[in-house]
Amino acid sequence: MLGFLAVAGVALLAGCGRGDSGQSITAVGSSALQPLVEAAAEQYQTDHLGVFINVQGGGTGTGLSQIQQRAVEIGNSDLFAEEKPGINAKKLVDHRVAVVGITPIANPGVGVRNLSIVQLRRLFTGEITNWKQVGGKDLPVVVVNRAQGSGTRTTFEKWVLQDRQPLAAQEQDSTGMVRSIVASTPGAVSYVAFSYVDDTVKALALNGVTPTDQHVTTNAWPIWSYEHMYTRGQPTGLTKDFVTYMMAPSTQKRLVAKMGYIPVTSMKVERDAAGNVVQKAAE
Incomplete structure (x- = not known):
């Protein structure tokens, strides 16, 4: 009986991490986005025991160059990758998680x-x-x-x-x-x-x-940007799970709006990398 309980206990502990135990990723870049990613990472780690999400600043240039070099799993940016000289945007995948x-x-x-x-x-x-x-x-x-x-x-x-x-x-x-x-x-x-x-x-x-x-x-205030989380190719594993978590409606409502950011879904206009603004299509 004791042996059975011991085995059951090990199985339970293994299940607490939801299969993520021991995994870690690093997100680097935009200091404007950093507080939001830090808050989301803290909550994600609470919900998924055994994972670690390391969030660092350094600015958009650092985030884009580091993800391009595969030095990190996520590059946080206030800019479209196309706006940054020296960055090959075609090799990166853009995940717009907020507006600032x-x-x-x-x-x-x-x-x-x-x-x-x-x-x-x-x-x-x-x-x-x-x-x-x-x-x-x-x-x-x-x-x-x-x-x-x-x-x-x-x-x-x-x-x-x-x-x-x-x-x-x-x-x-x-x-x-x-x-x-x-x-x-x-x-x-x-x-x-x-x-x-x-x-x-x-x-x-x-x-x-x-x-x-x-x-x-509405673009009545024109000084704004999307907050991007870039990955090198389509994300997988913990990176994919965390990016999905950042973009989930519950996270957008609970964290994005409450921390002073604007959910992408709240925007009535869209803007591309060239700065062209159009009315957002009805969803």
Whole structure:
């Protein structure tokens, strides 16, 4: 009898991992997407004992280059692979797991709540050097950029700078560090994903349009991007299971929306890698 119970106990423990025990994968890239993937990985690991999902940042450029080199199982990106020089998009499979809005943020002391898109562009090209030039306080403008390779930076510059040369300014790899610098530096301005905005910084409206999820879904707020999880070819095993979990309706409802991201299913428009926007077909 004891022997039977021992065998049954081993079988039960083996079943707890749902066949995944001992497996591990790594997802690297976009810092804008990182909090969502970390939260999903933590929940997935709780539901599937014995697996490990290692989530790292490093930026979109890192995510795409690492997945192209097969160094990781998932490359997280704020951009279509086609937008990134040196990446062979034909060898990658795109899984769009969310949409993220990107907003300019400023130190709360600048005295500005709304800018035109042209004013914002001129702040980041260095043509406007003092906040009083746009109706704010007499404070020098301090531009803080994300580092080269950041998908957030590429998206911001694509829709705001529109091929103008950005001002040479300090650069930060981490979105969290950008927010911290803007919050503590008089006159500072930068840009972050909606999910990073808190009470320490001021999100700026553009042309009277506020940075909200609803405005992103209709493209009334144009600074947004899909959040992609790229795999090298069709995913298999744990990678396939985790990507499927990320895109499941229950995950989209429980995690994506609650963490400040926008479910892809909420979008009323679609945008391709070239930036063309069309009304989304009725589902």
